[in-house]
Amino acid sequence: MASMTIIDIAKMCGVGVTTVSRAINNHPDISEETKAMIMKVIKENHYVPNNSARNLKRSASKTIAVLIKGITNPFFNRMIQVFEKEIQRKKYSFILQRVDENQDEIDVAIELEKEKRLKGIVFLGGNFSHAKEKLEQLTVPFVLSTIGMAAEYDPHEYSSVSVDDFKESYKMVDYLCKLGHRQIAILTASMDDVSIGKLRYEGYKKALEDHGLQVNDKLVFSMKEDIESYSMENGYVVTKELLASGEDFTALFAVSDSLAVGACKAIFESGKSVPGDYSVAGFDGLDIAYYYNPSITTIRQPVEEIAEETIKILFDLIHKKTTHAHKTFPAELVVRESTVPLFR
Amino acid sequence: MASMTIIDIAKMCGVGVTTVSRAINNHPDISEETKAMIMKVIKENHYVPNNSARNLKRSASKTIAVLIKGITNPFFNRMIQVFEKEIQRKKYSFILQRVDENQDEIDVAIELEKEKRLKGIVFLGGNFSHAKEKLEQLTVPFVLSTIGMAAEYDPHEYSSVSVDDFKESYKMVDYLCKLGHRQIAILTASMDDVSIGKLRYEGYKKALEDHGLQVNDKLVFSMKEDIESYSMENGYVVTKELLASGEDFTALFAVSDSLAVGACKAIFESGKSVPGDYSVAGFDGLDIAYYYNPSITTIRQPVEEIAEETIKILFDLIHKKTTHAHKTFPAELVVRESTVPLFR
Numbered sequence: 001m002a003s004m005t006i007i008d009i010a011k012m013c014g015v016g017v018t019t020v021s022r023a024i025n026n027h028p029d030i031s032e033e034t035k036a037m038i039m040k041v042i043k044e045n046h047y048v049p050n051n052s053a054r055n056l057k058r059s060a061s062k063t064i065a066v067l068i069k070g071i072t073n074p075f076f077n078r079m080i081q082v083f084e085k086e087i088q089r090k091k092y093s094f095i096l097q098r099v100d101e102n103q104d105e106i107d108v109a110i111e112l113e114k115e116k117r118l119k120g121i122v123f124l125g126g127n128f129s130h131a132k133e134k135l136e137q138l139t140v141p142f143v144l145s146t147i148g149m150a151a152e153y154d155p156h157e158y159s160s161v162s163v164d165d166f167k168e169s170y171k172m173v174d175y176l177c178k179l180g181h182r183q184i185a186i187l188t189a190s191m192d193d194v195s196i197g198k199l200r201y202e203g204y205k206k207a208l209e210d211h212g213l214q215v216n217d218k219l220v221f222s223m224k225e226d227i228e229s230y231s232m233e234n235g236y237v238v239t240k241e242l243l244a245s246g247e248d249f250t251a252l253f254a255v256s257d258s259l260a261v262g263a264c265k266a267i268f269e270s271g272k273s274v275p276g277d278y279s280v281a282g283f284d285g286l287d288i289a290y291y292y293n294p295s296i297t298t299i300r301q302p303v304e305e306i307a308e309e310t311i312k313i314l315f316d317l318i319h320k321k322t323t324h325a326h327k328t329f330p331a332e333l334v335v336r337e338s339t340v341p342l343f344r
Numbered sequence: 345m346a347s348m349t350i351i352d353i354a355k356m357c358g359v360g361v362t363t364v365s366r367a368i369n370n371h372p373d374i375s376e377e378t379k380a381m382i383m384k385v386i387k388e389n390h391y392v393p394n395n396s397a398r399n400l401k402r403s404a405s406k407t408i409a410v411l412i413k414g415i416t417n418p419f420f421n422r423m424i425q426v427f428e429k430e431i432q433r434k435k436y437s438f439i440l441q442r443v444d445e446n447q448d449e450i451d452v453a454i455e456l457e458k459e460k461r462l463k464g465i466v467f468l469g470g471n472f473s474h475a476k477e478k479l480e481q482l483t484v485p486f487v488l489s490t491i492g493m494a495a496e497y498d499p500h501e502y503s504s505v506s507v508d509d510f511k512e513s514y515k516m517v518d519y520l521c522k523l524g525h526r527q528i529a530i531l532t533a534s535m536d537d538v539s540i541g542k543l544r545y546e547g548y549k550k551a552l553e554d555h556g557l558q559v560n561d562k563l564v565f566s567m568k569e570d571i572e573s574y575s576m577e578n579g580y581v582v583t584k585e586l587l588a589s590g591e592d593f594t595a596l597f598a599v600s601d602s603l604a605v606g607a608c609k610a611i612f613e614s615g616k617s618v619p620g621d622y623s624v625a626g627f628d629g630l631d632i633a634y635y636y637n638p639s640i641t642t643i644r645q646p647v648e649e650i651a652e653e654t655i656k657i658l659f660d661l662i663h664k665k666t667t668h669a670h671k672t673f674p675a676e677l678v679v680r681e682s683t684v685p686l687f688r
Contacts, residue, residue: 039477077416133383265635293637
């Protein structure tokens, strides 16, 4: 029965394949009687029509899990689509597993490994600062995708794909400095974040220094920990505080586009404008940065390339073609309406 | 070994439970030597620490699948979080399965049912216009969540949770008419969509009629089928066409907030303003409708209540407390900056 095809059904019904297809797809050019007869035969024989279903057939033992921290972050949406496509193309099954912000992704991975007999894992988003001994509990290959890794890790012990968060952050702040801005606020991760947040903050600091500027701690703001990370709401709430602090600034670098959108909203509500009163820049290259009013200057990450390379490396690890690999993609400074020279 | 606890590890190491916890969580207040010793014991004993991991433990045979059409639609993000929480609270396992726009969700469901021995299914998003005989191939309980159902279905044969798409759409267009608008364009689903798109279009039509207006077909625009449904890009491209058509209008009702954002962008690029030249309204109540500039008038769907009720009904079906149930939640007209009276 498992190997039954649409041709078998057509034969049993005494009709052509096209007619069966029409019945299955609820096509108007078939009589109700014929359709009912065909669907009855299909049902009795437990025939599963349609290629999409056949494509889904997978060996339960060949599964890749993608563990994602921050599923509501639109940055990951396009990546998830690419992961799924690439994993299915390799004839592996795909599990998407959310990890809560307060969950430990390694614990989740270890548990999934046992339960689903995984062949590989992609960690997507979040920070990564686990004890080395804990990482070693993972017995299957894994790749960190768009996760900054703390410097103390030995690069031989893991694989990663991302942009250079330090360099790209530097690029943005260097650009703001070249526009003449001297008082540049940053909205970043909490100061105990040791990966992406730290790297982007370090890039900010270095760019200021190279322009002869010092970091003013009163212009360094961290996301709220009780609000979703990198979200519009977080950007909004923190920028309200920045504005209320009374500290002068002329530009704001938010380390995600969603944060930048929230920041703009807070500025508008205070009766000020972007970019007239404040230049605002984001990071990521989300669609909304283009569609927002004003459109938002950002660093566009090549998300599809990052996702494809992640899967490529994961399968190289699975097939033992490599023991570890690190790939860094360049990102692009996209200048839009939200940033202008200080004195026009 | 499976029942090993943190207390066992602490005993084996000759330290307190707090110390073990510190080692696991990479806490600074523990010496490197002690930590290394504890992690070694943990590793040798294959102990899986942390509650988050224990919460993940699930019986493989008690699984609920959520099949989602349009995973990049931010409308679903919050719902997915609620589904996962509620399903885990019932001690069931949770599978999130994407369905491509061109895939048949019933085929995917039938295949998953076999492979994962599901106990129940939630269909999230998309249209629903399958042959009755095909629906009957599903042997486990299922609930349609935020899916408009074609009128020809017998409500005894399925369960659903959603807003009343006809009524809520009527509410928005009635509001625009009361602002004095007479030439109201709509950006909706394709005309062969028989569920949400049709219902929202019908609500639009009825509201116009009740204000003594006729539908002008030249102001009815469908989303592009080759661009992601309900997306900003789709709203942008279609509104460009609307503007290029030269047909006069003063208000635009886009049937999702993302479409409305894209519509605003197209209007700005044409040198016109919102709401000065055109009032624009959306639907859904996404965060971005609030954070956009101008903020966008919308119909806010109670997504958390819808998600919770979906799971409640699904478990009522699983436990045979009911054979079918339909719940419709009221949504809220949220008036913001993007809509104004025609002649101020």
